[in-house]
Amino acid sequence: MSTLVIVESPTKARTIRNYLPKDYRVEASMGHVRDLPQSASEIPATVKGEAWAQLGVNVDADFEPVYVVPKDKKKVVTQLKEALKEADELILATDEDREGESISWHLYQILKPKVPTKRMVFHEITQEAIKKALKDCRNIDEQLVRAQETRRILDRLVGYTLSPLLWKKIAWGLSAGRVQSVAVRLLVTKERQRRAFREGTYWDLKAYLEQHKGPFTAQLITLAGTKVATGSDFDPSTGQIAAGRNVVLLSETEATALQERLTGKVWNVSEVDERPVTRKPAPPFTTSTLQQESNRKLRLSARDTMRIAQNLYEQGYITYMRTDSVHLSEQAIAAARSCVEQLYGKQYLSPQPRQYTTKSKGAQEAHEAIRPAGSTFRTPQETGLSGREFALYDLIWKRTVACQMADSRQTQITVQLQVEDAGFRASGKRIDFPGYLRAYVEGSDDPDAALEDQEIILPNLKVGDHPDCKNLEAVGHETQPPARYTEATLVKTLESEGIGRPSTYASIIGTIIDKGYTQLVNNALIPTFTAFAVTDLLEKHFPDIVDPSFTSKMEQTLDDIADGEAEWLPYLRDFYLGDKGLETLVKERESQIDATKARTVELENLDAKVRIGKYGPYIEVENGEGVITASIPKDLTPADLDPKQVEVILRQKTVGPDQLGRHPETGEPIYVKIGAYGPYVQLGDKTDENPKPKQASLPKGVTPENISLETGIGLLSLPRTLGTHPTTGGKIQASLGRFGPYVVHDQGKEGKDYRSLKASDDVLTITLERALELISEPKKVRGSTSSKSKAALRELGTHPEDDAPINIYDGPYGPYIKHGKTNVGIPEGTSVEDVTLATALELLSAKASTSKTTRKSSKTTATKSKSTAKSSSTATKKKGA
Numbered sequence: 001m002s003t004l005v006i007v008e009s010p011t012k013a014r015t016i017r018n019y020l021p022k023d024y025r026v027e028a029s030m031g032h033v034r035d036l037p038q039s040a041s042e043i044p045a046t047v048k049g050e051a052w053a054q055l056g057v058n059v060d061a062d063f064e065p066v067y068v069v070p071k072d073k074k075k076v077v078t079q080l081k082e083a084l085k086e087a088d089e090l091i092l093a094t095d096e097d098r099e100g101e102s103i104s105w106h107l108y109q110i111l112k113p114k115v116p117t118k119r120m121v122f123h124e125i126t127q128e129a130i131k132k133a134l135k136d137c138r139n140i141d142e143q144l145v146r147a148q149e150t151r152r153i154l155d156r157l158v159g160y161t162l163s164p165l166l167w168k169k170i171a172w173g174l175s176a177g178r179v180q181s182v183a184v185r186l187l188v189t190k191e192r193q194r195r196a197f198r199e200g201t202y203w204d205l206k207a208y209l210e211q212h213k214g215p216f217t218a219q220l221i222t223l224a225g226t227k228v229a230t231g232s233d234f235d236p237s238t239g240q241i242a243a244g245r246n247v248v249l250l251s252e253t254e255a256t257a258l259q260e261r262l263t264g265k266v267w268n269v270s271e272v273d274e275r276p277v278t279r280k281p282a283p284p285f286t287t288s289t290l291q292q293e294s295n296r297k298l299r300l301s302a303r304d305t306m307r308i309a310q311n312l313y314e315q316g317y318i319t320y321m322r323t324d325s326v327h328l329s330e331q332a333i334a335a336a337r338s339c340v341e342q343l344y345g346k347q348y349l350s351p352q353p354r355q356y357t358t359k360s361k362g363a364q365e366a367h368e369a370i371r372p373a374g375s376t377f378r379t380p381q382e383t384g385l386s387g388r389e390f391a392l393y394d395l396i397w398k399r400t401v402a403c404q405m406a407d408s409r410q411t412q413i414t415v416q417l418q419v420e421d422a423g424f425r426a427s428g429k430r431i432d433f434p435g436y437l438r439a440y441v442e443g444s445d446d447p448d449a450a451l452e453d454q455e456i457i458l459p460n461l462k463v464g465d466h467p468d469c470k471n472l473e474a475v476g477h478e479t480q481p482p483a484r485y486t487e488a489t490l491v492k493t494l495e496s497e498g499i500g501r502p503s504t505y506a507s508i509i510g511t512i513i514d515k516g517y518t519q520l521v522n523n524a525l526i527p528t529f530t531a532f533a534v535t536d537l538l539e540k541h542f543p544d545i546v547d548p549s550f551t552s553k554m555e556q557t558l559d560d561i562a563d564g565e566a567e568w569l570p571y572l573r574d575f576y577l578g579d580k581g582l583e584t585l586v587k588e589r590e591s592q593i594d595a596t597k598a599r600t601v602e603l604e605n606l607d608a609k610v611r612i613g614k615y616g617p618y619i620e621v622e623n624g625e626g627v628i629t630a631s632i633p634k635d636l637t638p639a640d641l642d643p644k645q646v647e648v649i650l651r652q653k654t655v656g657p658d659q660l661g662r663h664p665e666t667g668e669p670i671y672v673k674i675g676a677y678g679p680y681v682q683l684g685d686k687t688d689e690n691p692k693p694k695q696a697s698l699p700k701g702v703t704p705e706n707i708s709l710e711t712g713i714g715l716l717s718l719p720r721t722l723g724t725h726p727t728t729g730g731k732i733q734a735s736l737g738r739f740g741p742y743v744v745h746d747q748g749k750e751g752k753d754y755r756s757l758k759a760s761d762d763v764l765t766i767t768l769e770r771a772l773e774l775i776s777e778p779k780k781v782r783g784s785t786s787s788k789s790k791a792a793l794r795e796l797g798t799h800p801e802d803d804a805p806i807n808i809y810d811g812p813y814g815p816y817i818k819h820g821k822t823n824v825g826i827p828e829g830t831s832v833e834d835v836t837l838a839t840a841l842e843l844l845s846a847k848a849s850t851s852k853t854t855r856k857s858s859k860t861t862a863t864k865s866k867s868t869a870k871s872s873s874t875a876t877k878k879k880g881a
Contacts, residue, residue, distance in 0.1 A: 004087035005120070006080065006107055008094055010795055010805070011314040012125065016093065019130040027083050029094070030076050030797055030837075034067045034106040036156055042068050055160050057153050059583070063572045065153060069110065072837035076797065077110055089116050091137065096121035096367075097322050097503065098148040098562070105145040124319040124373040147562030150572065154178060154558070157576050158545065161586055162538075168590075169598040170533050171612055175515055178551065179500035179508050181538055184517045185546040186493060187485055187527040188535040194639035195604060197481035198239030202229045203255035206475050207424055209267065209417075211467040214459025218415070222423035223248045223258070231479045239479070255474040262419050263472055269465040270423075271416035279408040281436035283326035283356040284369035284400050287502035288495045290321070293399070295488035298391050299523060302487050302506035304810075307793055308392045309370070317383060317393055319371050322503040326356040326369045328403075335377045336404040343379075343401075344438055350406050371400040402440035409433040415461050419469070428458035481639070484524040498552035510832075519634075526637050529610055529617035532601045541589045542582075603638065608646045619646055628654060635678040648704065649674060657682070661709040663716070670712045672704045679704045681712045699736060699763065714764040719744075723768040725775075732771050734763050743771040797837045799844075806840050808832055819844050 005026045007013050013026045020026065036056035037043045047053045047066060058064040069077055084090060090113045092104035104119055118137035122129045155178050162176035205220040220228050229247040234240065241249055250258070285293070290309065291302040300308070309321035328336070333353045340349050356369070372378060372393070380394040413428040431437070431454060441454075461467070485493070491505050500508060509525075512518050517531040535546065544550040554575075560566035576582050601610040601617070609620040610632070617632045630653040636645060652658075657671035660681070668684035683694040696715035698707060719735035722743070731746045734757075741763035745753040755774040757763060792807035799806055799819055806819045808826070815832050816825050817840045824847040826835060 001088045002086060003089040003091060004083050005091045005093050008100070008103060009314055011311065015125045015314055015316050016130060019125070019127045020134075025083060025087065027080055028076075029080065029103060029107060030073065030795070032103055032106065033073050033077055033080075033110060034069050036065055036152070037068050038070065042070065044068065055156060057156055059157075059576060062569055063153055063576075065149065067106070067109075070836065072797070072839075075800070075837075080107070081111060084111055084113060084115070087115060089118070091118050091120050091134075092140070093120040093122075093133075095322070096123060096320060098144050098151075099322075099503070101141055101144040102148040102152075105140050105142075108140060122320075123323075123368050125314065125316040126374045128375060129373075143564055144562060146568060147558060150561050150568040151558050153572065154554075154575070157572075157582060161576075161582055162542065162545065165586060165590060165593075166534060166537070169537065169593050169595045171530065171599070171614070173515075174530070174534060175511075176534070176538065176545070177508075177511070178545075178554070179494075179504065180511055181534070181546050182499050182548055182551045183490065183494060183508055184512055184527065184531050185535045185539070186490065186548075187512075187518055187525055188531050190482060190484055191527050191532075191637070191639050193236070194481040194484070197236050199481075200231070200234035200239040200241075200479040201476065202231070202234075202479075203250040203252050203474060203476050204228055204230075205255060205259055205262070205422070205424075206473045207267075207417075207469055208471040208473070209426070209467040209469055211459040211461055211465060215470075216426050216428070216458050216467075218417055218424040218426040220422060221425045223250075224421045225423075231477065234479045236479070236482065252474070252476060255476075258422065259472050259474045262422055263469075265419050265469075267417055267419045267424075267467050267469055269415060269461050269463055269467070270418045271414075272461055272463055273414045273416075275412045275414075276432075277410045277412050279410065279435075279437075281354075281402045281405055281407075281440070282399065284328060284371055284403050285396060286324055286326060286358075286369060287322050288324075288491055288505065290370055290396070291491045291502070291505060292488040294392060294395060295486060295491075295523070297395060298388070300388065300392070301509065301520070302491060303510040304388070305392065306506040308388050311792075312385075312389060312393055312396075313373075316373055317378075317385070317389075318373055318396055319368055321370050323368065323370060324502060325358045325367060327358060327367065328355065328369055328371065328400075331375050332368065332371050332400070333404060335372070335375055336401050339377050339379075339401045340405050340439075344405070348405050348435065348438060350404055354404055356403070369400075370396055372397050377401070398440040402436040405436035405439060406433070408435035408437045413458055415458060417467070426458060426461075428456045429454060430457065431455050484526060486523050486525065487520075490525060497548045498555055499548055500551075500555065521635075529601050529632065529638055530612055532603075532638055533599060533612050536601065537593065537598050541593060542585060545582075601638070603641065606641065606643065606646065608643075608650075610641070619649060621646070621650060633674055633678050658704065660707065660712045663713060670709065670716065672707060672712070674704065681707070681715055683716050697736060699741060711764065718763065720764075722766070722771050725772070732768060732775070734766050734771060736763060743774055745775050793832050794835070796835065796840050799841070806837065806844070808835060808840075817843060822847055 001023065003024045005016070005020065005024055006029055007016060007026060008029055008031055010028045010030075013028045017024075017026045040054070043053050043056070044066065047058075050058070052059050053066075056066045058066065090111070092107055094100035094103040094107075100121075101119075108117060119140050120133045120137050122133040158178040159175060162181075163174065166174040166176060207218045207220075209216055209218055222228060227247045229241060229245075229249045233242060233245045233247050235242040241247060282289075287306075291305050294300040294305045295302065306321065309318065312318045313321050333355070337349060337353065377397060377400070380390060380397055383390070383393060385393055409432045411430045411432055413430065415426040415428070417424040417426065437454075483489075487509055490509065491502070494500055494505060494508075495502060512531075513520060513525075516528055517534070518525045518527050520526075538546045557566055557571055561568045561571070574581065578584070599612045601612070603610060607621075611618055611620055615631070616634070618629050619632060620627060620629050622628075628650060630649045632641070632649065652674050657673045660670045660672055662669055663683060666683070671682045673680055673682055678697065680695050680697045684690055686693055694716055696718060698704070698715070702711060715736070719733040722732045722734055724730060725732055725745055728745070728747055730748060732743060733746070734741070734743050736742075739756065741757040741761070742754050743757065743766065744755075747753055753775060755771075755777065757766065757774070761770065761774075793810055793815055794808040796806045796808065796817075798804060802820075804820050806817065808815050809818055816823050817835070819840075822844055824843045826832065827843075
């Protein structure tokens with residue numbers, strides 16, 4: 001008797017194969033084998049003429065979905081059918097969440113097995129877990145499938161009904177989404193707050209004191225019994241002290257006068273308060289908290305976190321990574337406690353095993369938190385992992401082990417000091433017993449270093465002591481605008497608001513970046529002008545779609561459908577076809593929405609109009625001679641666009657660029673210009689004889705307003721040759737690149753060795769000695785892995801000619817497709833998730849033919865390849881709708 005087992009991916013298939021009997025054959029479905037049509041070409045001929053065909057859902061017949069097998073999955077389906085012919089039993093072993101249940105159901109519908117069929121689920125891929133799962137097989141859960149199908153239909157109705165409206169009114173290729181649009185609105189709301197923010201300035205004093213040769217610092221907190229103003233006392237919209245606050249606001253003059261008055265006076269300790277504090281470890285990771293912490297600690301995006309976690313799960317290193325639950329099995333608790341005892345000692349164990357309760361009502365995606373797999377936990381060093389896989393496993397291991405450790409006991413110390421009528425405060429913290437902090441400190445990579453950072457040791461101070469004031473400093477402060485969302489804080493907000501499911505956050509954030517609604521800059525998510533225009537339109541005409549509370553209630557209804565507490569069909573009818581349903585609203589509002597107004601972004605305190613055009617956002621201003629337009633640089637954010645910036649951009653367009661001066665050697669003018677990617681300097685004018693004058697971007701901290709002629713000349717002289725390497729004789733140069741300033745050592749045949757400059761280094765003045773010092777340091781590449789162990793972002797399938805795998809990898813210049821020794825970049829505008837096996841084969845074929853032809857025919861092929869990529873990108877945009 002032979003059994004066919006179907007899982008989603010080849011990696012999972014390879015791992016699970018090790019734990020099954022020899023007569024079990026394991027095949028991969030490569031994810032979903034069936035879905036709603038993604039493009040017009042996929043719509044079946046039988047329904048092509050129907051009004052609802054574009055939706056792929058028959059809204060007139062109880063929202064019946066039209067499922068199709070995509071072109072790139074037809075070969076997979078054929079292979080699975082052939083494999084099934086030789087089997088006496090079928091086991092569907094896809095993931096245990098709604099998505100996995102849905103894949104199993106679709107496989108069952110397509111394969112139509114005539115042999116006994118079972119559904120097998122497990123949350124980790126270990127021998128013990130697989131053996132147990134084989135004994136506990138069940139039927140497909142129709143209720144879970146229905147809930148997932150309702151969610152899929154709902155997302156399609158929202159996306160495919162609103163997106164075409166955005167194409168007509170704002171710009172082609174935009175998309176709206178049930179959760180995506182709410183996430184974009186959160187980013188836009190935060191950026192609006194930053195635009196409305198008004199800076200406030202306040203001053204205080206900082207004292208540098210000493211008691212029995214023990215130094216410490218203290219901050220001014222009261223003056224004549226009244227609290228001294230701090231940043232929290234300011235109204236962010238006015239920059240003034242908030243109404244009702246009874247505080248003293250010190251100016252620079254007043255702070256300096258107070259400093260002079262208190263200098264040399266006697267300091268007195270008026271109060272010492274020691275308060276014991278106990279801190280408990282955080283629960284083990286859920287999908288959401290893993291995404292947040294890996295973003296904070298490892299600077300991984302939510303998308304990268306989930307890709308790496310998926311790979312760790314499929315290789316058998318961790319349990320299933322899509323979960324809302326913080327529950328741990330008894331087996332996991334025992335394994336974690338064993339690790340604590342062996343590595344840290346019994347005193348670091350919590351007195352009783354800790355079990356955590358999931359607070360979220362919708363915690364149903366899996367049965368356990370994310371933890372190391374198995375009944376004993378391999379330490380990170382024992383896994384043999386490297387790069388980002390090692391870093392993420394290390395994070396999961398530490399968090400899981402720490403949750404079974406003893407509480408951290410600390411003492412918070414507050415000392416009140418008085419000097420004349422001024423009250424100062426010194427704060428300290430002593431760690432009496434580190435407990436779980438020995439293994440894991442939230443937000444820090446190194447627990448030992450974090451423990452040192454957390455302690456603030458004060459000398460032994462008693463009431464009545466008179467410490468010596470060594471220095472008294474007047475310090476000025478400026479209030480800061482609201483911080484932009486990072487991926488971590490956005491995920492946290494979406495979860496706390498009950499918007500979407502944690503398992504979808506990675507794809508949501510990926511989509512809003514890919515669609516041009518936000519830019520990721522220094523880990524901050526900055527909304528674009530397009531995001532403002534789309535959010536404005538949806539807020540005015542479809543407020544429910546971007547209302548967090550409405551979306552949260554919708555999510556709750558979907559959970560109720562999964563639990564059998566709500567009916568799916570009445571809900572869909574009311575949402576889409578009701579008197580206030582989405583279809584009705586779109587038909588009503590379409591004629592009311594003026595396209596010119598929809599493409600206009602209204603910004604406070606700005607007379608100029610900002611519009612969304614075919615080639616991006618631009619400024620439009622009327623003067624006596626007519627209308628002037630100018631493109632907005634890509635690095636200029638909506639919060640930073642002020643009248644002064646508008647004036648600079650328009651002046652460049654009408655008057656021409658500012659001239660810094662002339663180059664001392666060539667006599668050519670040096671201009672400061674603003675381009676699509678920000679400000680830069682240019683040497684000379686563009687002419688027929690000089691079509692590409694030398695240009696150099698302005699480095700961080702240098703602006704068009706403060707750049708000097710000397711700096712401009714220096715930038716245009718890059719790269720600077722500093723000298724030669726004393727050992728190799730290779731040339732050492734300093735220059736500016738896409739990742740900032742760097743030095744490079746030319747090693748001839750061995751290639752070039754690069755090092756980024758530190759914050760204290762200046763590319764224009766760095767010496768050969770300092771460059772050699774940097775080059776001698778070990779190269780640090782965050783999250784790098786060797787090419788052999790590098791994990792694929794996606795596995796697309798095998799090549800029909802040689803059955804070799806075709807995968808997508810992350811490279812230094814973005815994601816690329818790899819087949820054997822052939823690499824080809826993904827077309828611009830196409831996301832990793834949207835690349836199909838068929839698209840990959842086309843791109844690889846174009847690359848292969850290019851390399852075999854002459855230079856002349858190579859140009860022709862490249863044009864054809866570009867056309868293919870463009871049509872692929874077009875299909876992707878339609879799909880993303």
